[in-house]
Structure formats: structure tokens, C-alpha cells
Amino acid sequence: MTDPEIHKGLAGVVVDTTNISSVNPQTNSLLYRGYPVQELAAKCSFEEVAWLLWHGELPTPEELADFQKLERGLRRMDDRTRRALDDIPASAHPMDALRTAVSQLGGMDPTLEQPNGILDPELNLSRAVYLFAQLPTIVAYIQRRRRGLEIVESRDDLDYAENFLWLTFGEVPDDVVVDAFRVSLVLYAEHSFNASTFTARVIASTLSDVYSAVTGAIGALKGPLHGGANEAVMHAFDEIGSADRAEAWLDDALAEKRKIMGFGHRVYKNGDSRVPTMRASLETLAEHYDRQDLLDLYNALEQAMGDRKNIKPNLDYPSGPAYNLMGFDTETFTPLFAAARVTGWTAHIFEQYAANSLIRPLSLYTGPAERHLS
Numbered sequence: 427m428t429d430p431e432i433h434k435g436l437a438g439v440v441v442d443t444t445n446i447s448s449v450n451p452q453t454n455s456l457l458y459r460g461y462p463v464q465e466l467a468a469k470c471s472f473e474e475v476a477w478l479l480w481h482g483e484l485p486t487p488e489e490l491a492d493f494q495k496l497e498r499g500l501r502r503m504d505d506r507t508r509r510a511l512d513d514i515p516a517s518a519h520p521m522d523a524l525r526t527a528v529s530q531l532g533g534m535d536p537t538l539e540q541p542n543g544i545l546d547p548e549l550n551l552s553r554a555v556y557l558f559a560q561l562p563t564i565v566a567y568i569q570r571r572r573r574g575l576e577i578v579e580s581r582d583d584l585d586y587a588e589n590f591l592w593l594t595f596g597e598v599p600d601d602v603v604v605d606a607f608r609v610s611l612v613l614y615a616e617h618s619f620n621a622s623t624f625t626a627r628v629i630a631s632t633l634s635d636v637y638s639a640v641t642g643a644i645g646a647l648k649g650p651l652h653g654g655a656n657e658a659v660m661h662a663f664d665e666i667g668s669a670d671r672a673e674a675w676l677d678d679a680l681a682e683k684r685k686i687m688g689f690g691h692r693v694y695k696n697g698d699s700r701v702p703t704m705r706a707s708l709e710t711l712a713e714h715y716d717r718q719d720l721l722d723l724y725n726a727l728e729q730a731m732g733d734r735k736n737i738k739p740n741l742d743y744p745s746g747p748a749y750n751l752m753g754f755d756t757e758t759f760t761p762l763f764a765a766a767r768v769t770g771w772t773a774h775i776f777e778q779y780a781a782n783s784l785i786r787p788l789s790l791y792t793g794p795a796e797r798h799l800s
């Protein structure tokens with residue numbers, strides 16, 4: 427009998443269909459429900475993109491107004507969530523705190539216990555909207571607590587992106603900063619069967635609940651080969667210090683066989699479709715904050731990596747320094763990714779429930795042959 431073909435890391439394996447987004451490395455395109463992500467980033471609020479991912483169509487003006495009203499009414503953090511967060515050491519990684527908070531929200535949702543409470547599509551949409559509204563409050567609070575600052579309450583006159591920045595910094599920055607932040611959220615929202623989304627789908631496929639699936643997805647996103655890379659990019663920039671040191675730093679890192687964070691991608695081999703849009707936002711921010719030095723370092727490392735390995739940046743490469751310029755702590759970068767991606771995760775969880783098959787692949791056993799206790 428010949429051994430089955432092994433697909434390590436499921437590389438190249440098509441495991442299911444999806445109508446949420448398409449990643450096409452040949453044309454270097456990314457479509458959300460058919461719309462190019464660049465067009466959505468140029469023209470849509472993050473609320474509109476969230477709606478599109480969940481419902482398949484952009485909202486009408488009335489639907490958008492109702493959704494915005496609903497979202498604004500769900501932003502306040504429950505005292506029990508606050509207590510759960512306060513119980514975690516402030517030194518813990520924000521992704522650990524966020525993962526705990528989402529899990530705790532699941533424990534506080536009594537509707538999960540209703541008949542069909544886990545799978546009811548209407549309840550699940552409400553849960554997705556609730557998580558969408560809550561994550562900025564939670565992520566902002568985690569950063570403020572780490573800085574020894576008091577919580578800031580949401581403002582109903584602000585949209586999602588503005589309010590997220592307000593909650594974090596206690597002020598709404600200039601429009602160019604808000605816009606760069608909104609663009610990052612749109613670009614991070616969805617990316618087909620990436621590791622965290624697949625994790626969410628695996629969990630949903632057991633007919634477990636939305637909160638469990640999102641909690642698991644947060645765990646998967648934390649790793650530096652996935653979402654954790656946006657933080658790792660900034661750590662690398664801190665290590666390098668300035669553009670003139672990029673080449674030497676890279677040579678040392680490659681000699682030590684280190685992975686260069688923010689470069690490479692499982693699907694895109696000729697560059698990530700989202701990078702030009704995020705890079706343009708980074709450029710605007712660098713100009714706004716008068717930080718050409720950061721852009722120089724960005725360009726120098728990209729150039730050196732291209733020369734030596736011909737490997738291109740992924741979205742985490744421009745997002746890391748962009749979030750740094752906006753004033754976020756490095757440890758908050760991956761939670762920002764999670765707050766954006768909760769839209770894509772939940773859309774995929776709904777899709778999984780709607781046409782479910784338990785996800786359970788096979789493995790080729792390579793351990794000891796059958797043996798017996800004497």
C-alpha cells in the first residue's frame with residue numbers, strides 16, 4: 427500500500443467553498459463579497475464593510491443608520507468584563523487579556539442555553555454585532571490599564587474608527603490619522619481561510635458556539651507567523667534603529683536563520699494585495715508626524731529583503747509602523763487586528779454553520795508498530 431500524500435500545513439489544499447472573500451495571488455487581488463478591498467478601503471466606513479461581510483451586500487442608508495445606532499448602544503463594557511480584565515496582571519499580553527474577555531462574554535450570554543441557542547442565525551448575528559461593538563472598548567481599556575490610565579467612556583457622536591481612537595487616547599486625532607486607522611481595519615477585516623479563520627471554522631464545525639470559535643481564533647491570531655507579526659515588525663524596527671543599519675541587521679538575522687517578520691505569505695508569493703494601500707497610509711502618517719526616518723527604515727529593510735531573498739512584505743509590515751505612529755503600544759497591534767478580523771471570523775462561522783461538516787482530517791501514523799505490555 428502506498429503512503430497517502432501529506433500536505434504539511436494544509437498548503438495548497440482546498441478544504442471548502444466560501445462566498446465571503448477571494449484571495450487571488452495570480453491577479454494579486456482580494457475581493458470581499460466581490461468588491462476589491464482597495465475600493466472598500468477608499469470609500470467605505472468600517473461599519474459598512476462589517477455589514478457587507480455578514481450580509482453579502484452593502485447596507486442601504488436606512489440599514490446603515492439602524493446598524494450604527496445599534497452598534498453605538500452596545501459599546502459600554504459590562505462591569506463583570508471589567509472585573510475579569512482587572513484580575514489579569516497588567517503585564518500580561520493584551521491578546522491573552524482579550525482572549526479571556528471574549529470567553530467571559532460567552533459565559534455571560536444566557537441565550538446560549540436556549541433551545542437552539544447556539545445555532546440560531548438571528549442570535550448569532552446579534553452576538554457578532556455585540557463582539558464588534560465590544561472589542562474596541564476592551565482593547566482600548568487593556569492598553570490604558572497597562573499605561574495606568576482610567577477607562578474612557580464611548581461617545582455616541584463618533585463612528586466606529588473615531589470612537590476606537592477616542593477610547594484609547596482620550597482624544598480624536600486629525601482626520602488623516604482616523605482615515606489611516608479606518609483603512610487598516612478594512613484591510614484586516616477578512617482573508618479567506620487564514621489560520622485564525624480556519625480555527626474558528628474548525629470550532630464552529632463541532633457545533634460549538636460563536637464565542638468559543640472567536641476565542642480560539644484569537645489564540646491562533648496571536649502567533650508571530652500570523653497576526654503577531656505586526657508586533658514583531660515593530661520589535662525588529664526597534665532593534666534595527668535606523669535605515670543605515672537595516673542591511674547589516676538583516677544579514678545577521680538571515681545568517682541566524684531567523685524569520686523576518688512582516689515578510690512572506692502562504693498564498694501571495696508576489697506581494698500581498700493589501701500592502702500598497704496600507705503603505706500609502708503609512709506614508710501619509712509619516713508625513714503627518716514628520717517621521718521620514720521611520721519610512722526610510724521601512725524602505726531600507728524592504729529593499730534589502732528583496733535583494734537577498736526576493737520575499738515581499740505582507741500587510742503586517744506597513745501596519746506595524748502605522749500603528750506605532752498612531753500612538754498604540756506595540757503589544758496592542760495584534761488586538762487591533764483581532765478587533766477588525768472579528769467581522770471576517772463571524773461571517774465564516776455563520777457560513778460554516780449554514781453548510782456544516784465536521785472538520786476532521788486524517789493523519790499518517792509514524793509511531794511505534796503495535797506492541798504489548800508484558
Ligand SMILES: CC(=O)SCCNC(=O)CCNC(=O)[C@H](O)C(C)(C)COP(=O)(O)OP(=O)(O)OC[C@H]1O[C@@H](n2cnc3c(N)ncnc32)[C@H](O)[C@@H]1OP(=O)(O)O
Pocket residue numbers: 650651652653655684685686687688689690691692693735737740741742
Ligand atoms: C496578516 C498575516 O498573517 S500575513 C503572515 C504574517 N507572518 C509573518 O510575517 C511571519 C514571517 N513569515 C513567515 O514565517 C512565512 O512567510 C509564512 C509563515 C507567513 C508563510 O510561510 P510558508 O508559506 O510556509 O512559506 P515557506 O516557509 O514555505 O517559505 C518558503 C521559503 O521562504 C523562506 N521565507 C518565507 N518567509 C520568510 C521570512 N519572513 N523570512 C525569512 N525567510 C522566509 C522560508 O524560510 C523558505 O525558505 P527555504 O525554502 O529555504 O526553506
Ligand SMILES: O=C([O-])CC(=O)C(=O)O
Pocket residue numbers: 614616617619620621652691692693740741
Ligand atoms: O491569509 C493568511 O494566511 C494570513 C493573512 O494574510 C491574513 O489572515 O490576513
